[in-house]
Amino acid sequence: MREIGLDDLADIATGAAILGTGGGGDPYIGRLMARAALRENGPVKLTPLAELPDDAVVLPVASMGAPTVMVEKLPAADELSNAVEALCGYLGRRPTHLACAEAGGVNSLIPVAAAARTGLPLIDADGMGRAFPELQMFVPGLYGVKASPMAMSDDKGNRAVIHTVDNHWTERLARAATVEMGGSSTTALYAMTGRQAREYMVPGTLSLCAELGALVERHRTTGDTAEAVAERLGGRVLFTGKVLDVERRTVGGFARGTARLTDGSAELRLSFQNEHLLAELDGVPVATTPDLICVLDQQTGVPVTTEGTRYGQRVTVLVAPCDPRWHTPEGLALVGPRYFGYDLDPVTT
Amino acid sequence: MREIGLDDLADIATGAAILGTGGGGDPYIGRLMARAALRENGPVKLTPLAELPDDAVVLPVASMGAPTVMVEKLPAADELSNAVEALCGYLGRRPTHLACAEAGGVNSLIPVAAAARTGLPLIDADGMGRAFPELQMFVPGLYGVKASPMAMSDDKGNRAVIHTVDNHWTERLARAATVEMGGSSTTALYAMTGRQAREYMVPGTLSLCAELGALVERHRTTGDTAEAVAERLGGRVLFTGKVLDVERRTVGGFARGTARLTDGSAELRLSFQNEHLLAELDGVPVATTPDLICVLDQQTGVPVTTEGTRYGQRVTVLVAPCDPRWHTPEGLALVGPRYFGYDLDPVTT
Numbered sequence: 131m132r133e134i135g136l137d138d139l140a141d142i143a144t145g146a147a148i149l150g151t152g153g154g155g156d157p158y159i160g161r162l163m164a165r166a167a168l169r170e171n172g173p174v175k176l177t178p179l180a181e182l183p184d185d186a187v188v189l190p191v192a193s194m195g196a197p198t199v200m201v202e203k204l205p206a207a208d209e210l211s212n213a214v215e216a217l218c219g220y221l222g223r224r225p226t227h228l229a230c231a232e233a234g235g236v237n238s239l240i241p242v243a244a245a246a247r248t249g250l251p252l253i254d255a256d257g258m259g260r261a262f263p264e265l266q267m268f269v270p271g272l273y274g275v276k277a278s279p280m281a282m283s284d285d286k287g288n289r290a291v292i293h294t295v296d297n298h299w300t301e302r303l304a305r306a307a308t309v310e311m312g313g314s315s316t317t318a319l320y321a322m323t324g325r326q327a328r329e330y331m332v333p334g335t336l337s338l339c340a341e342l343g344a345l346v347e348r349h350r351t352t353g354d355t356a357e358a359v360a361e362r363l364g365g366r367v368l369f370t371g372k373v374l375d376v377e378r379r380t381v382g383g384f385a386r387g388t389a390r391l392t393d394g395s396a397e398l399r400l401s402f403q404n405e406h407l408l409a410e411l412d413g414v415p416v417a418t419t420p421d422l423i424c425v426l427d428q429q430t431g432v433p434v435t436t437e438g439t440r441y442g443q444r445v446t447v448l449v450a451p452c453d454p455r456w457h458t459p460e461g462l463a464l465v466g467p468r469y470f471g472y473d474l475d476p477v478t479t
Numbered sequence: 480m481r482e483i484g485l486d487d488l489a490d491i492a493t494g495a496a497i498l499g500t501g502g503g504g505d506p507y508i509g510r511l512m513a514r515a516a517l518r519e520n521g522p523v524k525l526t527p528l529a530e531l532p533d534d535a536v537v538l539p540v541a542s543m544g545a546p547t548v549m550v551e552k553l554p555a556a557d558e559l560s561n562a563v564e565a566l567c568g569y570l571g572r573r574p575t576h577l578a579c580a581e582a583g584g585v586n587s588l589i590p591v592a593a594a595a596r597t598g599l600p601l602i603d604a605d606g607m608g609r610a611f612p613e614l615q616m617f618v619p620g621l622y623g624v625k626a627s628p629m630a631m632s633d634d635k636g637n638r639a640v641i642h643t644v645d646n647h648w649t650e651r652l653a654r655a656a657t658v659e660m661g662g663s664s665t666t667a668l669y670a671m672t673g674r675q676a677r678e679y680m681v682p683g684t685l686s687l688c689a690e691l692g693a694l695v696e697r698h699r700t701t702g703d704t705a706e707a708v709a710e711r712l713g714g715r716v717l718f719t720g721k722v723l724d725v726e727r728r729t730v731g732g733f734a735r736g737t738a739r740l741t742d743g744s745a746e747l748r749l750s751f752q753n754e755h756l757l758a759e760l761d762g763v764p765v766a767t768t769p770d771l772i773c774v775l776d777q778q779t780g781v782p783v784t785t786e787g788t789r790y791g792q793r794v795t796v797l798v799a800p801c802d803p804r805w806h807t808p809e810g811l812a813l814v815g816p817r818y819f820g821y822d823l824d825p826v827t828t
Binding site for chain 2 (some may be wrong): 219221222287289290292293295299303306309310311350
């Protein structure tokens with residue numbers, strides 16, 4: 131895949147929402163945003179990670195905030211270029227390529243829209259291989275790439291640049307600003323060289339999203355999408371059942387909560403903070419962050435986001451292995467179950 | 480006064496705390512900070528407002544946050560230059576002069592320290608003619624000078640640049656960041672030309688602070704400081720009595736509350752948000768923002784800050800007229816009693 135055109139958006143959005151593990155934004159919203167930008171500016175050039183020159187300046191862009199808010203408060207058209215421009219102003223130089231910070235229904239498509247609007251190529255990669263709720267959860271960050279200087283923008287036209295001593299402080303200040311900006315913002319962060327991107331980013335994410343989206347489309351009528359997706363990702367189906375109950379709060383710029391599923395006899399409990407982080411089968415942890423816990427509609431195979439989960443939905447839950455760098459001690463310190471307050475060891479898929 | 484040396488700091492700090500009307504920071508802290516900077520770097524050149532060239536780049540600097548926090552959390556030495564440097568980086572040019580954003584025990588002295596550390600001259604002026612709790616309350620702001628791009632820094636080494644659509648949004652985002660930074664921060668904001676500064680800043684504030692401080696010193700043993708200060712400022716003494724009760728909360732980055740004073744028969748109630756905003760004598764408003772409500776120790780004449788007010792203190796309260804531009808409709812919309820939630824017309828002193 132060397133270019134992203136209007137025809138590719140639906141598959142990328144669907145596949146990205148699968149890798150988004152419930153977070154990363156609603157694929158419909160992401161698709162609408164990218165479609166508007168591509169209609170105005172034409173297709174976006176996609177650069178494979180391996181072809182990136184050493185001295186490229188790569189700038190990931192992403193939406194920050196609670197998915198619950200983003201469903202109603204779409205980024206304004208200027209918001210994308212404002213974040214990029216604010217960072218350029220502060221850095222005193224311009225990116226040669228944009229990138230996805232994470233995989234997700236909005237966060238894989240916002241960079242497509244930003245690339246279309248700025249005329250920059252996009253790299254076929256992301257920084258997590260999935261979605262995670264906080265910005266310091268970024269594979270290149272494990273190897274010393276700094277989140278800041280980071281730029282933010284909102285729908286009103288406000289901009290901010292944050293330059294902090296470490297990535298946790300970037301998260302903290304950016305989160306407070308995001309809450310003040312109305313619960314969601316557009317960000318440009320983790321500026322890095324082409325060489326750093328080649329070594330540390332997760333390769334091929336946008337191609338994988340397109341492939342997963344096509345898989346869902348192909349299996350839409352056969353009802354076995356979850357099995358096909360699990361196989362492609364090297365994972366397995368955990369549970370099929372009906373949503374019994376969802377408890378969800380929008381707190382501190384996050385959508386937090388739990389969902390209970392039943393298949394008539396056993397009960398699966400999903401805990402999330404924007405993304406699904408823990409699956410417990412009758413009280414026993416069967417899948418944990420950093421592995422991917424994905425929820426798909428049982429009939430259509432379409433991914434269900436944490437803010438879209440409703441009583442009565444019939445869904446299939448699958449688990450798939452994450453990028454192996456997340457299972458290192460440094461990776462688990464950032465995104466393991468204990469970071470999120472679950473007192474248990476990670477279950478390896 | 481053409482230069483500020485170590486000998487001038489005590490008087491300036493005292494005088495600034497009088498104009499600070501209870502806010503603007505503790506004069507002892509301000510003096511300590513400026514002393515350290517002057518000992519290392521020598522005296523600071525003071526430029527009269529009238530001598531400022533049209534094309535000068537004037538940058539006001541100030542501490543932001545609750546005075547209650549600043550008493551315990553002093554700005555780090557780098558914090559001052561970090562805020563200035565962050566803004567220079569974003570603007571792509573350097574200031575030729577620094578300025579005081581407001582008058583106050585800390586906020587008249589922080590710019591002295593910043594001028595000493597950066598080697599830049601300071602202008603003899605400020606942006607309020609007193610202290611006010613929110614950053615959009617700035618005389619040049621009434622004439623279209625923008626608070627942003629604005630830079631902030633904290634004691635940890637974190638920096639942020641905020642660039643917003645209006646001054647209210649600057650206040651909102653900067654306040655949220657200040658709370659996250661631990662309740663106080665150092666800011667550089669309202670960058671303006673020499674011509675704008677000459678037209679809109681309040682002239683002579685640092686000279687006036689030094690003069691008021693000397694006045695307090697001279698009257699320290701005679702017990703009539705408040706009368707002398709009131710006369711110099713064209714105001715009058717409102718009340719002399721004992722502090723009966725203080726109710727104070729640190730909320731949203733502000734010190735808010737009320738103090739009740741008695742002289743044995745009548746009761747004066749002072750309401751504050753960092754600064755004293757309203758004085759009611761037996762329930763009748765006798766002085767209101769934007770005029771200056773100043774509280775001095777009855778014996779020594781030393782100004783008492785809102786966070787330093789304690790049960791049993793014997794104090795004299797005076798009121799003095801503010802810069803007349805605050806009494807225009809635009810000025811009152813920003814700093815009149817109704818903005819602060821008191822449903823009454825301003826009392827003119």
